[in-house]
Structures are given as structure tokens and as C-alpha cells.
Amino acid sequence: MRQTVVFDVDGTICFDGRSIPAAIAEALRDLGTQHRLVFASARPIRDLLPVLPPEFHDETLVGGNGAFSRDRGDLRVLGIAHEDRLVLDDIIDRYGLKVLIDGDWDYCYTGDEAHGIFRQLDAGRLASNVPRERIAQYSKAVVFTTDPEVLRRLEETGLSLNVHPDEGIVDIAPSGITKYHALDRLGLTDHGYLAFGNDANDERMLRHAKVSYRVGTHPALAFADHHLTPDTVHQAIRDLARTGARPGA
Missing domain, CATH: 3.40.50.1000 (HAD superfamily/HAD-like)
Structure with missing residues (x-):
């Protein structure tokens, strides 16, 4: 079978x-x-x-x-809901977070180019790094932080989170995904x-x-x-x- x-x-x-x-x-x-x-x-x-x-x-x-x-x-x-995006943007701006945000194809990366995640980013040169305001819909996001207060704020959003303390990042996906x-x-x-x-x-x-x-x-x-x-x-x-x-x- x-x-x-x-x-x-x-x-x-x-x-x-x-x-x-x-x-x-x-x-x-x-x-x-x-x-x-x-x-x-x-x-x-x-x-x-x-x-x-x-x-x-x-x-x-x-x-x-x-x-x-x-x-x-x-x-x-499946993108992050608009109202969740607004909350996420507020957290990013309030705490001055570095991010990787993916749209349907293009992305916004403001993190350290020495971070391991950058090495894996668009290795095929298939997309463009654009300001996050130009991404019509956030499909997923990564924030570069281990700050407990930021983690608490993110948990309150109801978005799907995967915390990777060894990499200093939080993976964020649409709620329930x-x-x-x-x-x-x-x-x-x-x-x-x-x-x-x-x-x-x-x-x-x-x-x-x-x-x-x-x-x-x-x-x-x-x-x-x-x-x-x-x-x-x-x-x-x-x-x-x-x-x-x-x-x-």
C-alpha cells in the first residue's frame, strides 16, 4: 500500500x-x-x-x-489576519525588534547578516527584500528577541509561536497554523x-x-x-x- x-x-x-x-x-x-x-x-x-x-x-x-x-x-x-498584523507591527515598533517577515513571495529582513537564518534566506535569489509596508499580507514572521516581556506580549496575540532560545528567535505563524x-x-x-x-x-x-x-x-x-x-x-x-x-x- x-x-x-x-x-x-x-x-x-x-x-x-x-x-x-x-x-x-x-x-x-x-x-x-x-x-x-x-x-x-x-x-x-x-x-x-x-x-x-x-x-x-x-x-x-x-x-x-x-x-x-x-x-x-x-x-x-494562509496569511496573518489584518488585525493581528497591526498588533504585531505595534510590538515590533514599540520594542525596536529586528525581523524577518515573509509575504506571498517577497520578504523584509532587518536582522543581522551574521545570523544563521540570513544564510538560508532566498539562496536562489528568487525574491526581493522590501520594506514591510510593501508586503501586502504577512504569511509568517520571525522576530529576533529573547526578551521575556516581548514573549509575553506575543503570547497574548493568539498567534502560533515557536520559540528557539538557542537561536534567539521567535517563529510566528497565523493563529492555529x-x-x-x-x-x-x-x-x-x-x-x-x-x-x-x-x-x-x-x-x-x-x-x-x-x-x-x-x-x-x-x-x-x-x-x-x-x-x-x-x-x-x-x-x-x-x-x-x-x-x-x-x-x-
Whole structure:
């Protein structure tokens, strides 16, 4: 039976922010001959495409932690509501925050160019860095802060937040949007799926999976069925191809 297998990207199958290791890419090719592959990332799809080998560009893609989805060439973007945008803009201005704000395609980046997130930004030179006032609809945002007062204000907005203290950022998506909800919108939860992830923004996606794989040691994913290291990911994918991705096989 053809299964759906969902892969987070950064920290799960990509470890340098730029490419997928050859052994993992080859294992994905083998798995993709039998099963449906889905790539689900915190990156917008614009920044996801340069990381994926070209043969995977037509697979189902989820970006922005669920704000973007592309299936059979149909791109859908769920934006932050206008009233939530006004509140977010007020917080940004009040605290003088550096940001990365994504629109449907273009973006606004005011952060430090030495930050790791900048290296991953529009690597394919497919979009433009514009003032945030020129972005018609915010699809997702990143604010560069660890200030507890700012975090409290953001939590009061009701927007979907993923806090990454090790990177000094907060990922912000439209209210109620997660990777799992994007999979549900695409009809991929009806018959179940297998999922690979590595951090807190994969928690709901893995929790609802028929079989879940944690890469690394993030405590939010301690419940996962299988625990992998970056060096064992390719073999786990090969094992799925060999067993037909049957749960429990």
C-alpha cells in the first residue's frame, strides 16, 4: 500500500542549511518510487526549493510551519489576519525588534547578516527584500528577541509561536497554523502518515503520525516511536523503502 511519508528539512534531512547529504537524497529517491513524499519546513517554499534536489521540487511541499502549501503546482498561502498584523507591527515598533517577515513571495529582513537564518534566506535569489509596508499580507514572521516581556506580549496575540532560545528567535505563524494543520488541509491525514522531525515545531505533526521519527535529542519529541541521529537517518529511510513503509514492519 502506498504510504505518505513527511519529512521536516532543517535538522532532520539537512544539516548545513544548504543541501541534503547524498546518502539521504539517494534513500529518498528509492522511497519515492514506492510512496508519496512530503517535505514540511519552517522555511517558506521560496527558501525550501534551493535545498531540495530538483527531482523533489514537484513533491508536495509545506512551508512556513504550515502557512504555505504547494500540491500539484497549486500554491496556497494562509496569511496573518489584518488585525493581528497591526498588533504585531505595534510590538515590533514599540520594542525596536529586528525581523524577518515573509509575504506571498517577497520578504523584509532587518536582522543581522551574521545570523544563521540570513544564510538560508532566498539562496536562489528568487525574491526581493522590501520594506514591510510593501508586503501586502504577512504569511509568517520571525522576530529576533529573547526578551521575556516581548514573549509575553506575543503570547497574548493568539498567534502560533515557536520559540528557539538557542537561536534567539521567535517563529510566528497565523493563529492555529502548524505543519499538521497544513497536512490536514491537504487531505493527507485521512489515511495516516509517517513523519520525521527534529524540534518543537514538528511536535504536533509527529504526535499525529502513525509512526514518528525523532532526529536528535529535542525533549519535545521524546514520545517519538524511533530516535535517530543524523548519521542514521539515511538507513532509516532505506529500511522504510525495504519494508514498504508498513507501520511495525
